[in-house]
Amino acid sequence: MACKCDNEVCYAELDKFIAEGHYDDPDSLIQVLHHAQHLFGYLPREVQIYVAKKLDIPIAKVYGVVTFYTFFSETPRGENVIQVCLGTGCFVKGAAKVMESFENELKIKQGETTEDMQFTLSAVRCVGACALAPVVMINDKVYTHVDPSSVKRILEKYLISAAS
Amino acid sequence: MKIDSISKLREIYEEKLPLLALRQAEANVGKERVLMVCGSAGCLSASAQELIDQLNEEIKAHNLEDLVSVEITGCFGLCAEGPIIRVFPDDTFYVRVKPEDAKRIVETHLMQGKVIDELLYLNVDTNDRVMRMEDIPFYKKQFKIALRNCGIINPLKIDETLAAQGYLGLAKVLEENDPEKVCQTLIASGLRGRGGGGFPTGLKWDATRKSVADQKYVICNADEGDPGAFMDRSVLEGDPHSVLEAMAICGFAIGANQGFIYIRAEYPLAISRLEIAIGQARELGLLGKNILGTGFDFDIELRYGAGAFVCGEETALMRSIEGKRGEPFNKKVFPSEKGLWGKPTCTNNVETFANINPIILKGAEWFSSIGSEKSKGTKVFALGGKINNVGLVEVPMGTTLREIIYEIGGGIPNGHEFKAAQTGGPSGGVIPASQLDIPVEYDTLISIGSMMGSGGMIVLDDTDCMVDIAKFYLEFTCEESCGKCTPCRIGTTRLHEILEKITTGKGTLEDLEVLENLSNVIKDASLCGLGKTAPNPVLSTLKYYMDEYRAHVVDKKCPAGVCKDLLEVVITDKCIGCTKCARTCPVGCISGNVKEKHVIDQTKCIKCQACIAQCPVQAIVTE
Numbered sequence: 014m015a016c017k018c019d020n021e022v023c024y025a026e027l028d029k030f031i032a033e034g035h036y037d038d039p040d041s042l043i044q045v046l047h048h049a050q051h052l053f054g055y056l057p058r059e060v061q062i063y064v065a066k067k068l069d070i071p072i073a074k075v076y077g078v079v080t081f082y083t084f085f086s087e088t089p090r091g092e093n094v095i096q097v098c099l100g101t102g103c104f105v106k107g108a109a110k111v112m113e114s115f116e117n118e119l120k121i122k123q124g125e126t127t128e129d130m131q132f133t134l135s136a137v138r139c140v141g142a143c144a145l146a147p148v149v150m151i152n153d154k155v156y157t158h159v160d161p162s163s164v165k166r167i168l169e170k171y172l173i174s175a176a177s
Numbered sequence: 178m179k180i181d182s183i184s185k186l187r188e189i190y191e192e193k194l195p196l197l198a199l200r201q202a203e204a205n206v207g208k209e210r211v212l213m214v215c216g217s218a219g220c221l222s223a224s225a226q227e228l229i230d231q232l233n234e235e236i237k238a239h240n241l242e243d244l245v246s247v248e249i250t251g252c253f254g255l256c257a258e259g260p261i262i263r264v265f266p267d268d269t270f271y272v273r274v275k276p277e278d279a280k281r282i283v284e285t286h287l288m289q290g291k292v293i294d295e296l297l298y299l300n301v302d303t304n305d306r307v308m309r310m311e312d313i314p315f316y317k318k319q320f321k322i323a324l325r326n327c328g329i330i331n332p333l334k335i336d337e338t339l340a341a342q343g344y345l346g347l348a349k350v351l352e353e354n355d356p357e358k359v360c361q362t363l364i365a366s367g368l369r370g371r372g373g374g375g376f377p378t379g380l381k382w383d384a385t386r387k388s389v390a391d392q393k394y395v396i397c398n399a400d401e402g403d404p405g406a407f408m409d410r411s412v413l414e415g416d417p418h419s420v421l422e423a424m425a426i427c428g429f430a431i432g433a434n435q436g437f438i439y440i441r442a443e444y445p446l447a448i449s450r451l452e453i454a455i456g457q458a459r460e461l462g463l464l465g466k467n468i469l470g471t472g473f474d475f476d477i478e479l480r481y482g483a484g485a486f487v488c489g490e491e492t493a494l495m496r497s498i499e500g501k502r503g504e505p506f507n508k509k510v511f512p513s514e515k516g517l518w519g520k521p522t523c524t525n526n527v528e529t530f531a532n533i534n535p536i537i538l539k540g541a542e543w544f545s546s547i548g549s550e551k552s553k554g555t556k557v558f559a560l561g562g563k564i565n566n567v568g569l570v571e572v573p574m575g576t577t578l579r580e581i582i583y584e585i586g587g588g589i590p591n592g593h594e595f596k597a598a599q600t601g602g603p604s605g606g607v608i609p610a611s612q613l614d615i616p617v618e619y620d621t622l623i624s625i626g627s628m629m630g631s632g633g634m635i636v637l638d639d640t641d642c643m644v645d646i647a648k649f650y651l652e653f654t655c656e657e658s659c660g661k662c663t664p665c666r667i668g669t670t671r672l673h674e675i676l677e678k679i680t681t682g683k684g685t686l687e688d689l690e691v692l693e694n695l696s697n698v699i700k701d702a703s704l705c706g707l708g709k710t711a712p713n714p715v716l717s718t719l720k721y722y723m724d725e726y727r728a729h730v731v732d733k734k735c736p737a738g739v740c741k742d743l744l745e746v747v748i749t750d751k752c753i754g755c756t757k758c759a760r761t762c763p764v765g766c767i768s769g770n771v772k773e774k775h776v777i778d779q780t781k782c783i784k785c786q787a788c789i790a791q792c793p794v795q796a797i798v799t800e
């Protein structure tokens with residue numbers, strides 16, 4: 014997930030996005046942050062300051078928006094992002110136990126990233142596949158009818174591909 | 178190429194009509210076939226894309242390209258049985274189709290004309306296989322208005338939208354050139370907002386129309402915040418143009434030429450379908466300047482949500498579109514006078530908009546003849562939880578809960594008993610078994626302490642603990658409270674704490690009183706709808722399940738066996754000593770010799786219940 018290109022390229026891309034979309038006004042802050050997060054993988058302090066200057070708004074305002082919305086992240090995310098659905102449909106089908114199982118296997122808590130930056134574990138609220146609950150998304154792949162005991166097996170695939 | 182007049186659009190409609198000719202159950206059965214495959218997010222995650230690819234490959238391999246086409250389409254609703262293929266015109270409905278079934282569908286069904294029995298829907302009551310969609314009990318009581326095109330058209334092809342009377346509603350409105358009449362039609366139709374509040378749509382449009390300003394806005398609320406609901410997503414994925422058209426109609430009626438769709442970033446597929454649809458509509462001149470040569474300008478832009486539930490509330494949503502923190506503002510002045518950037522703004526939900534085209538084309542009288550006395554038309558529900566037919570249903574207002582749960586939903590799985598249905602998500606409440614015969618409509622649901630909500634309907638059975646469910650919703654609202662007003666910010670946190678106390682066995686009878694009093698204060702004193710409705714899950718469970726709360730605080734027992742701290746995991750005499758449980762236990766608290774009864778050390782047990790799942794003879798139970 015995290016950006017592998019070098020930062021200058023990202024900043025140039027961001028400039029281009031702002032110029033082409035005429036996003037250089039305060040109203041466009043959220044659009045710009047979405048794109049910045051897409052480019053950089055997350056929104057570090059420098060990027061927030063850069064955006065503030067570009068759109069001519071106080072840095073505090075930018076920070077206020079970044080911290081208000083859960084979609085924006087100030088910390089880098091791991092290579093693989095695991096999203097366990099904790100929507101109601103999944104919750105009543107035992108999603109909390111699935112989350113627990115991921116926490117135990119990875120030895121991190123919800124919202125954290127493993128030390129080796131391989132996995133970030135997070136929760137989402139309904140991905141719209143409630144019929145197939147409980148649902149887990151790892152990067153773009155959707156796992157359905159996930160059983161707490163199958164978590165280990167699911168993770169193994171990613172461990173193997175990380176090792177090779 | 179732009180469609181530059183209303184008559185041209187009508188000509189194109191006539192010209193495109195044959196595109197859908199095959200897709201009727203009573204169409205002439207010739208040699209041509211079309212396979213409609215559900216391409217919504219749910220089925221796609223169950224490998225619908227591989228299935229489509231396989232089908233195309235097989236069709237090519239057998240040189241059937243001229244006779245057979247595969248089209249993706251919107252949600253059929255029966256998501257539990259997905260991926261689904263409907264074959265036209267011989268009207269065959271295949272369920273749970275896997276990519277490897279593509280070969281036999283092509284060879285057996287398409288080439289030999291034989292229906293593949295094993296892929297048909299199995300009616301568990303009669304043990305019969307059902308071939309036609311209409312004959313499946315799930316569909317019998319449904320009536321589709323908002324979802325009319327899902328399962329019929331390919332949402333990626335605007336030609337098919339046009340053949341399905343898309344944009345003819347806009348054409349009619351522009352031709353009649355009478356904004357007031359549009360509002361009057363909607364008022365007469367009785368359409369009420371489908372986003373939760375149930376405000377009469379026509380009145381809202383008319384109020385915005387009457388505001389005088391140099392600029393007005395139309396907003397489509399596609400934030401769909403109720404976790405566990407996916408009605409709006411399905412409409413946007415399966416029929417995006419119906420929303421665009423309705424927004425343009427709204428723009429004409431209220432005098433706005435700019436619309437925004439505020440959509441949650443968690444819906445990438447719906448976003449991409451909308452982007453494609455907007456591009457197509459602009460290219461044909463159905464959006465943009467001088468629409469259909471009438472001089473009316475209207476354009477639509479997308480704005481993405483960023484994961485904040487409160488942004489579904491319309492004033493917070495406006496702040497978010499303005500690029501700010503999504504905090505609601507006090508509606509002393511209505512958004513119909515001062516909304517987005519201080520200009521008159523009309524906000525409607527996706528499903529509300531999806532009803533507009535049929536109302537304009539078929540008339541207010543037609544629409545108001547459907548539904549009940551005070552709630553007109555239909556409502557789409559996302560049925561989820563402990564129910565056999567998990568999926569999307571659209572029923573006339575006033576259908577009873579019993580019909581939805583048992584006739585459409587197929588009842589509760591695994592021999593369990595119905596306990597409650599939760600509607601309205603974090604703002605709603607539970608409907609207990611004693612109220613199964615109430616008609617589902619705005620006012621009756623409020624009178625029994627729940628609400629219609631946006632359409633999430635989660636079914637709970639005897640294994641669900643109502644205190645735990647209330648805690649689940651409060652955890653959600655606690656996290657999502659924007660923090661602007663104190664009753665909501667602090668009140669929901671306290672409610673959550675008390676519920677946590679009760680579910681861990683530390684609750685007292687006094688806590689139950691505090692729960693109720695505090696709930697009422699939060700309801701009265703909060704600034705926006707989030708806080709005003711946040712205590713509903715607590716109040717409604719207290720109202721109907723007081724016994725269960727008491728069991729937690731007095732007997733220190735969780736009757737449903739959910740709250741971990743209140744139960745013990747024990748091994749019964751059924752144990753055969755296979756040692757599986759001891760090997761599974763993550764904390765090593767199970768001991769015993771091979772072929773002898775094992776025991777659990779209760780002081781070490783973390784109640785993860787991993788052993789229960791592993792036991793081959795069901796010898797481990799919770800008490």
Ligand SMILES: Cc1cc2nc3c(=O)[nH]c(=O)nc-3n(C[C@H](O)[C@H](O)[C@H](O)COP(=O)(O)O)c2cc1C
Binds near residue numbers: 372378525707
């Ligand atoms: C906390 C809160 C969350 C809401 N979330 C949504 C939502 O996700 N989608 C929606 O259409 N309306 C939502 N609403 C209702 C909107 O404020 C508004 O009433 C609605 O969009 C109006 O459209 P309608 O009249 O067509 O229903 C929410 C309201 C509150 C108080």
Ligand code: FES
Binds near residue numbers: 102138143148406
């Ligand atoms: S609740 Fe998990 S996918 Fe809907």
